[in-house]
Amino acid sequence: xxxxxxxxxxxxxxxxxxxxxxxxxxxxxxxxxxxxxxxxxxxxxxxxxxxxxxxxxxxxxxxxxxxxxxxxxxxxxxxxxxxxxxxxxxxxxxxxxxxxxxxxx
Amino acid sequence: xxxxxxxxxxxxxxxxxxxxxxxxxxxxxxxxxxxxxxxxxxxxxxxxxxxxxxxxxxxxxxxxxxxxxxxxxxxxxxxxxxxxxxxxxxxxxxxxxxxxxxxxxxxxxxxxxxxxxxxxxxxxxxxxxxxxxxxxxxxxxxxxxxxxxxxxxxxxxxxxxxxxxxxxxxxxxxxxxxxxxxxxxxxxxxxx
Numbered sequence: 001x002x003x004x005x006x007x008x009x010x011x012x013x014x015x016x017x018x019x020x021x022x023x024x025x026x027x028x029x030x031x032x033x034x035x036x037x038x039x040x041x042x043x044x045x046x047x048x049x050x051x052x053x054x055x056x057x058x059x060x061x062x063x064x065x066x067x068x069x070x071x072x073x074x075x076x077x078x079x080x081x082x083x084x085x086x087x088x089x090x091x092x093x094x095x096x097x098x099x100x101x102x103x104x105x
Numbered sequence: 106x107x108x109x110x111x112x113x114x115x116x117x118x119x120x121x122x123x124x125x126x127x128x129x130x131x132x133x134x135x136x137x138x139x140x141x142x143x144x145x146x147x148x149x150x151x152x153x154x155x156x157x158x159x160x161x162x163x164x165x166x167x168x169x170x171x172x173x174x175x176x177x178x179x180x181x182x183x184x185x186x187x188x189x190x191x192x193x194x195x196x197x198x199x200x201x202x203x204x205x206x207x208x209x210x211x212x213x214x215x216x217x218x219x220x221x222x223x224x225x226x227x228x229x230x231x232x233x234x235x236x237x238x239x240x241x242x243x244x245x246x247x248x249x250x251x252x253x254x255x256x257x258x259x260x261x262x263x264x265x266x267x268x269x270x271x272x273x274x275x276x277x278x279x280x281x282x283x284x285x286x287x288x289x290x291x292x293x294x295x296x297x
Contacts (some may be wrong), residue, residue, distance in 0.1 A: 004286045004289070005286070006220065007216045007217070007286075007289060007293075008282060008289060009220050010221075010222060010223055010253040011212070011223070011234065011235060011289070012218060012235060012250075013218060013222065013223075013236070013254075014212075014222065014223040014227060014228055014231035014232075015228070015231045015232040015235040015254075015255060016254060016255045016256075016257065017225075017228045018228040018229050019144050022142075022229065022233055024132065024134070024135045024138045024139065025134075026131055026134045027152055030130065030152070030155075030156070031126070031127040031130040031131060031176065032127075033156065033162065034126075034156055034159040034160060035123055035126050035127065035163075037156070037160050037162055038126070038159075038163035041160060041163075041164055046164035066114055076180070076223055083238070096234070102125055
């Protein structure tokens, strides 16, 4: 392990000696490009403000649609349950009442 | 650049003075270029990355409070942009013997056969070899190795540049070194 440590140390030391000698200077037209992009970006940000508003409205609308759909489904299910309730007792009562009425005593 | 000057230039640039904004770019360019050269992702051109950093700087200029020197604030943006850009580039799984140039292989050979410092003519090849090894590291680990070993920065300096804690920096350096050692050992074995 010491050998590996030493190898890496020597490699890193040698690599650190290879300095980047290139001179640093602002490329031609760089400032103009940066400032133009910054100003253009500022306009985009303003547009994004409207975009954000539209996005929020869309999200709120979608949420309302989801909630109302869920409520509608619930309503339909409840109605189905009411229709599907066994009506046997009511028919039986009515049937026996009719029979009592018309049957000879 | 004096602090007062930076503050005045920032205010003027925010007020729409393009000349002041240009002055800011010119004064900060060497700092940004230095950070970019040290931590640039290998596949992004230097000028493109500098431009990206300056646009971020200007877009956030209104949030610059002036509590820290402008240079520190800008260098932190530069570092974070470089790290994000490195993260976009996929981490290479490993460096193989076949990926290395003759000069880089000569460096590996010399590391195995001698115990002293590498010959001065191997500086460039060793730098290239280190850059290949850095590609297997995570962006944060790469940044720590770059800063500590290639630029010779202290843990304290890295802490200021990144906002990471000292133990975190040390752990990242340790992990990065382990990975680099393993990879170097593997290349040496393949060479034998």
